[in-house]
Amino acid sequence: MxxxxxxxxxxxxxxxxxxxxxxxxxxxxxxxxxxxxxxxTYLVLFATLMMVIGGGISIFMVTADLVSPSGYYQSFSDYEMMRESEKVGGNTQISEEELRADYEQLVEDEKARIRENAKNQMIKSLGFIVIPLPIFIYFNRLRRKHIE
Structure with a gap:
């Protein structure tokens, strides 16, 4: 990079x-x-081509996040210890099933957040393709006219 x-x-x-x-x-x-x-003309072609390539790479990476959202997920044992330290003051009892359900919901919420961020990034990355591509095509045609 x-x-x-x-x-x-x-x-x-x-x-x-x-x-x-x-x-x-x-x-x-x-x-x-x-x-x-x-x-x-060649400098404009170079700059717009680099933008289109960068946008394409970014879309590929974002697609990977949409298909398989990866991130840091706290382990269940760490989550359990954190909840234990929270309930020291309140002294409330939570069953193992409720704790497991809360943990699974936490993981699903994190995956949903990663997917939403990926969708947002994909829209931004499309801008790096849609905006410079017509400029690249125009200047490439202009270059061909001058050569012929």
Missing amino acids: FVFGLLTTILPAVIVIFAIAYIAKNKNKEDDETMIRHLY
């Missing part, structure tokens, strides 16, 4: 530096404008 972040921040800067060096070397104004347009 670190390499991906480093690549997305350093690669555009390196491209810009090479473009400036190329412009300084070749002083033809018409070629410079064409090269800058191409550079801009």
Whole structure:
């Protein structure tokens, strides 16, 4: 993940530096404008493609959370000890069945919370695909026109 972040921040800067060096070397104004347009187009294509790929990866991860919600679930023995420490002051008796039912409800509530968060994250991740994809397609068609 670190390499991906480093690549997305350093690669555009390196491209810009090479473009400036190329412009300084070749002083033809018409070629410079064409090269800058191409550079801009490729930078937009790169940025939008990275956003679409990131959104796709995020959707894949969220789908895994929807299918199999994993999280930290307190063990029943830990839950039982916690409830025992709570009832020291109140001195109320809870049967083993009630305690087990409360624990199962706690686990089910946690799974439901994870699923709801996953649904929310999926909607957000779709934005990283739906918004930049038309821009990518437009600039890719623009690039093809300039090449032909």
